[in-house]
Amino acid sequence: MALFDSLPGAVRDGDLITHFGNPLIEQRDLAAGRAISPLTDRTVIEVAGEDRLSWLDSITSQSVGHLHPGDSTELLVLDPQGRVEHAAGVFEDGAGVWLIADDADAEKLAAWLQRMVFRSRVTVTVRPDAALVGFLAGGEAEKRITASAPNGVPVVWRDPWHQVQPGGHQYALVDQHPGSEYPWSVALVDDVDALGGPFAGALAAEALRVAAWRPRWSHEVDERTIPHESDWIRSAVHLSKGCYRGQETVAKVHNLGHPPRRLAALHLDGSDVVLPVRGDLVFDGETEVGTITSAVLHFEEGPIALAVLSRRASTGELTVRSEGIDIAAAQQVIVPADAGATAGVPRLTRLSRRPTAEDPRTAR
Structure with a gap:
């Protein structure tokens, strides 16, 4: 971005920009x-036209038909089997909808x-110059x-x-x-020099995202x-809105079944320099049980990661194998194995710092 x-x-x-x-x-x-x-590493897609909200509502996972100017939400595009194909943040400004997507997905989503x-009555336009x-x-x-924004x-x-x-539901x-401590916001800007410092790179932003368990x-x-x-x-699915592609799988897994995999937060042994x-x-003993999706060095919690298991x-x-090195990983369950049938299960305490051998919350 120039x-x-x-x-x-x-x-x-x-x-x-990784860091400063x-x-x-x-x-x-x-x-x-x-x-x-x-x-x-984000791209803006503008959706304009008088049908924009009802149209997006009919083809995505989120209820956006009644958004007011200034409202924000998030949507997913699912395939017929309920698998995630695209994701975007949603902002309605009264004249159009701004979709914020990862660079790697934006062109495919727009297409x-x-x-x-x-x-x-809608138009879809990629805005590659939006900062x-x-x-x-x-x-x-x-x-x-x-202060730097027009008006x-x-x-x-x-x-x-x-x-x-x-319309959403939390499995954790x-x-x-930890998401309650993560009031992340994204702004469109015209003049970066008017913002002043300090600035933070992608490494810092990703570390806070992972600590918040944010996919x-x-x-x-x-x-x-x-x-x-x-x-x-x-945050991205409305369970009681009208039909959309993939809704049957969403409802079936939520009401009758369990997801085949689950996201977990890992607190990694920091004695090795390998991240x-x-x-x-990821291994459970000698059995392969999943993969790392994100790993960061957090300023308070040390090396942490998200993994799909x-x-x-x-x-x-668990054990994470990276570059031939085995790294011990204390696990914090995010999505329980019985997600979809967890009513009445006692609430668990979140690990707020890297666990130690003396921490009773991680005792096996």
Whole structure:
């Protein structure tokens, strides 16, 4: 993104700004609401036209037909078997809907939307020059973004992950979901120089996302993913809206069955310098039970990861194999093995820090 080319100290991996010199300090600033993170790996798709909301409502997992100007939500596009094909944040500005998608998915999502227009009065346009920044709401970063916006009214998508959305459902059995501490927001900006610093790179933004158990299309989704597996019904699926492609699977798994896989949070042994990468295998003893989807170094919790596991994997300690090295991993269950039939199960305490051998919450 050309708008971010002038940022001093930016370290890049291709177009992605990974950090500005110290990812851990950047995490602290981002978590405190001080830092702004350039999101050079996101793309905006504009959906305009008078039928835009009813049309999106009819073809996606989310109820968007009654959005008001300024409302935010999230949607999924599912295949006929209920598997996740696309995902996007949704912001309605009164004249159009702004969809925020991962770069790797945006063109495919836009092409699919174009094919679904038929006679609906909508237009679909990719906005590759739209510049996005991420921040945590309620801090100095938000004040700077508001002050720099035309007329002091920025276009801001509020991530719905911070609480269970209307029509949604949470499978995680915790007393306080880490998403409640993650008021992630994304703003459209015109002048990055007007924002001032500090800035935080993608490493910092990803660390906070993983700590919040927040799924992302480019990481937690593969060709088999259904939304139940990563607790995505919490924010992106309305269970009682009208028909849409994949709804039968969503309802059947939620009401009658269990997802075949489940997302788990892993607190990794930090004694090794190896940090797993997406696709590294997870073992329960000698049995392969899943793969890493995201792994980060968190400024408070140390090395942590998200992993998609077999539903039948044990809830105890696991092992991650990366570059030939076995890394011990204490597991925090996010989606229980019996998800869909968990009413009345006692709430569990979330691990807020990296567990130790003396921590009774991780005793086997």
